[in-house]
Amino acid sequence: xxxxxxxxxxxxxxxxxxxxxxxxxxxxxxxxxxxxxxxxxxxxxxxxxxxxxxxxxxxxxxxxxxxxxxxxxxxxxxxxxxxxxxxxxxxxxxxxxxxxxxxxxxxxxxxxxxxxxxxxxxxxxxxxxxxxxxxxxxxxxxxxxxxxxxxxxxxxxxxxxxxxxxxxxxxxxxxxxxxxxxxxxxxxxxxxxxxxxxxxxxxxxxxxxxxxxxxxxxxxxxxxxxxxxxxxxxxxxxxxxxxxxxxxxxxxxxxxxxxxxxxxxxxxxxxxxxxxxxxxxxxxxxxxxxxx
DNA sequence: ACCTCGACCTGGGCGC
DNA sequence: TGCGCCCAGGTCGAGG
Numbered sequence: 495x496x497x498x499x500x501x502x503x504x505x506x507x508x509x510x511x512x513x514x515x516x517x518x519x520x521x522x523x524x525x526x527x528x529x530x531x532x533x534x535x536x537x538x539x540x541x542x543x544x545x546x547x548x549x550x551x552x553x554x555x556x557x558x559x560x561x562x563x564x565x566x567x568x569x570x571x572x573x574x575x576x577x578x579x580x581x582x583x584x585x586x587x588x589x590x591x592x593x594x595x596x597x598x599x600x601x602x603x604x605x606x607x608x609x610x611x612x613x614x615x616x617x618x619x620x621x622x623x624x625x626x627x628x629x630x631x632x633x634x635x636x637x638x639x640x641x642x643x644x645x646x647x648x649x650x651x652x653x654x655x656x657x658x659x660x661x662x663x664x665x666x667x668x669x670x671x672x673x674x675x676x677x678x679x680x681x682x683x684x685x686x687x688x689x690x691x692x693x694x695x696x697x698x699x700x701x702x703x704x705x706x707x708x709x710x711x712x713x714x715x716x717x718x719x720x721x722x723x724x725x726x727x728x729x730x731x732x733x734x735x736x737x738x739x740x741x742x743x744x745x746x747x748x749x750x751x752x753x754x755x756x757x758x759x760x761x762x763x764x765x766x767x768x769x770x771x772x773x774x775x776x777x778x779x780x781x782x783x784x785x786x
Numbered sequence: 787a788c789c790t791c792g793a794c795c796t797g798g799g800c801g802c
Numbered sequence: 803t804g805c806g807c808c809c810a811g812g813t814c815g816a817g818g
Contacts, residue, residue: 567812568812569813594797623795624794626795627812678813686811734810
């Protein structure tokens, strides 16, 4: 589900409500391995700690506490909500394609796998239909060596995202450029939606080999990646199905998409028909006339 | 180093 | 109504 803009939108929501919240009890309700260490350790270690301001790198939420830092990856369908006991719960809505989705705060349901009960009565709810999400608890000295973060390339909204290293990473690979963009070690935070958008915006065919890209193309792509992500953040994320922000709202960026999911429709650039194919094992939409 | 495939999961849509 | 198949904002490891 969530790519960088969706995770950033959730982070901003958490920034308003999470800092200072003290965990009175952590409740792990899932049967499967979603978290490390094990559920018992997780529940014991979190107890009594307060959250500080949330951060993000690529698609990872970085949630510092007093004695640990929590890394959260939402996978395809992860949702985080803060629940206020004084506000009414909202029933789930049955939506086409998505199935049962929350619209604002919700009670525990079959897909709610983690509940953090705070001292002030509020709760953090983690809901994840497909259970591809991951929670990892690290001590400060372990965080720098955390494999999840070590694998990540620069986040496009930090100074570490530099044209020179971006170019070098793409020029040295014979993989197609779409696969390279999806590689979180090249740039952290791009997924299937924003990869298609960035390639469309920069006029580059998803099947082009990294090594074949000209300097001008790489410069356009470098900029386009940040632009499409920025637009996604401004629109509070893209919602096709499961994605909701920390308050349960959908994003609106789907209305701004120029390529992703628009196969068979008219290209906004040339009026021709957008094509669909599989590139890097992912469904890809592109314009045969505008992208070279 | 890179590619492809399958695995991990659930649920909705569609065709028969 | 039901079944089987396809699809989905993501990653990971195995094997070639």
